[in-house]
Amino acid sequence: MSSSTPELTAAVVTVSDSSSRGERADLGGPAVVAALEKKNFKVVAREIVPDEESAIREVLIRLSSQARFVVTTGGTGVAMRDVTPEATRAVCGRLLEGVAERMRSEGTKTTQYAALSRALCGVRGQSVILNLPGKPSGAVESLEAVVDLIPHALQLLGGNTKHD
Secondary structure, X not given: OOOOOOOOEEEEEEEOHHHHOOOOOOOHHHHHXXXXXXXOOEEEEEEEEOOOHHHHHHHHHHHHOOOOEEEEXXXXXXXXXXXXXXXHHHHOOEEOHHHHHHHHHHHOOOOHHHHHOOOOEEEEOOEEEEEEOOOHXXXXXXXXXXXXXXXXXXXXXXXXXXXX
């Protein structure tokens, strides 16, 4: 692999109280993994955590040192337990507002409720962290709206800032 092409490693985190307790099957995580693999990302970790800000922060910090792209699914809505954006904001040095805006814009073509998403995208070190909705179809749709931007962002974060 050349230094200009970052390794496309990813980690997927499902944020769900019920899935973390084994009360409900995790459907969002596997759907996101499949979508990432179709885009040539090597998924190196998969985890399920409860809707607890401290647990989400911890897993984001740990996984961003193992993967260049950390994707969460769940916890991005307006319910009181939806704290994934707060955890993401706390661990990221910079936010990539345009990425989240693009997901919401594309999502509103399918459902008006996409406008209620509080999902974020940010940078931690040389990794990108992206929040997706918990519903599997919404998660995959949101990811597909922005995933082609990620390799370029990773190149830039890796120091390849040359322009053609």
